[in-house]
Amino acid sequence: MKLRNILATTTAATLALAGAAFADGHGGYKIGITQNNVGVDSYQTTYEKAFIAAAEANDNVEAVVLDAGGDVARQIAQMEDLIQQEVDAIIIWPTNGEAVIPAVRKAHKAGIPVVVTNSNIAEAGFEFVKSFSGPDNITQGSRSAEIMCDKFKAMGIENEAQVVHITGQPGYTTAIERAKGFDDRLPEVCPNVTIVDTQPGDWNREKSQKVMEAFLVKYDDIDGVYAGDDNMGVGALNAAKAAGREGIIFVGATNFAVGYEAMERGEYWGSIYQSPVDDAEAALKTALDILNGKELPFLNYFDTPKITQGNQSEFTKPVF
Template structure:
């Protein structure tokens, strides 16, 4: 999405007089890349719906389209508008730090949502709201190891990894969680190679096609989200190589859930974009209300596999 949308979400009652209007809080959000996947699309829709339900909130909804320079410009624009708070879903955890610092210096509280910025910028952030991505990666490694153990191949299994967008904190953290935890639970399993899939199903399919040509023996595929994981599955299906490969992802998309139901995809991490969006808005509002919050506000993201998927509803994204 290459345009800026301003959603004026003020209840009619807030427009009846200057006193009511004066109480309205304006919150700006600059998102990573709404059009890249259904998770981010659903997040935006849920964020706007949550704001519409609050008579005291007006939001300025922006999308960086995956462009760091555009996101920095959007941050500067929100600062110029003197919004009451800014929510940022970073395109790059390092590159956005100077823009976050400017907001901090302007006295505007910043909430980082979904994917944190690099640690060097923490001092300029009021709070983080989102999933614990390192824990997600760690849990995915546990799912993989448990499956290998059940199959009796934990002594010599070989895994390839398709990570997310390079430089993007979520991608870095999920990969770290997986890479650190896998040798702890399955020390004899080998991670043979990692390549980025950029959160894109088609790109991930191409990455997996290359892996299948390069390696005759692949026992497991870990993808940083189910969108990429299903891309890898599609490549393996096209090559007739799905037998004996365990597919594990993170952020359970509808396509991943469906693939689990077909018995093609083993497991993932259950994460709701609706919860994600609502938590970000609530965090910003709590800060503006003067509440003291922990720096890291995580919501739970449990394991989901073919064995327990019946306990979870199919994702809406």
């Protein structure tokens, strides 16, 4: 495999050189990936490493690995670059589910199959995508609501509990879907629980800690916190610990190592187990299956089970 690991700021001319045909002439597929924001959290960093490792293990793959750095305009430019390089397939982890649709449409018109990974684009763009590879984020949010409700019932507070909700980055499909899954499911399983406030944490632990600090000042009674991932959830936990507010139930939606460790300490109740390695490998396999003519479902999900203090021993600690 020939790997082209290109910085997000690289010029189109350099990209064209880097994406040249296989030097050894053995043929194969050239697959480009433009990621959301490697380095913003350990999940995305681990995903990139796993994707590179999976590509390196396949002699029939040349990978052009790009990162948008969270910048929609940069990701659109990277899509343009990959189209110009005439890659065989493009994998995109969207920075914004709506804004990237024109670029995805352009790849489709150029005859390049597009796989969306991890976080889907808006529904208006589905017709330009071959397959989505990743978790079912609405189901994840729904399962998080069930985890929280079950715990409230065990505590006998299911008719009075008050919850605050820390979401991911606004406009980001994963954030929208996890929030929807949670907000729709919680009233079904615990109709008397109240969500008193919702604020974005932008997938950032420090910002989420500040959001939680504000919640703690504003609300004297907080029984539960739902965060769109454990990175944000642990930020909220840190704020509660600093304020001496004990007994709050913390539930996330992607189990990070810090969340797993907090669960071991009895400080964090539950989350959803999702592997970035599985995520990355599934995206590459999906692209290769499409290029090899295999029929795949449009929504190509991998399972993400519930993890709580009660069944934690069944799961290995995440590597991110």
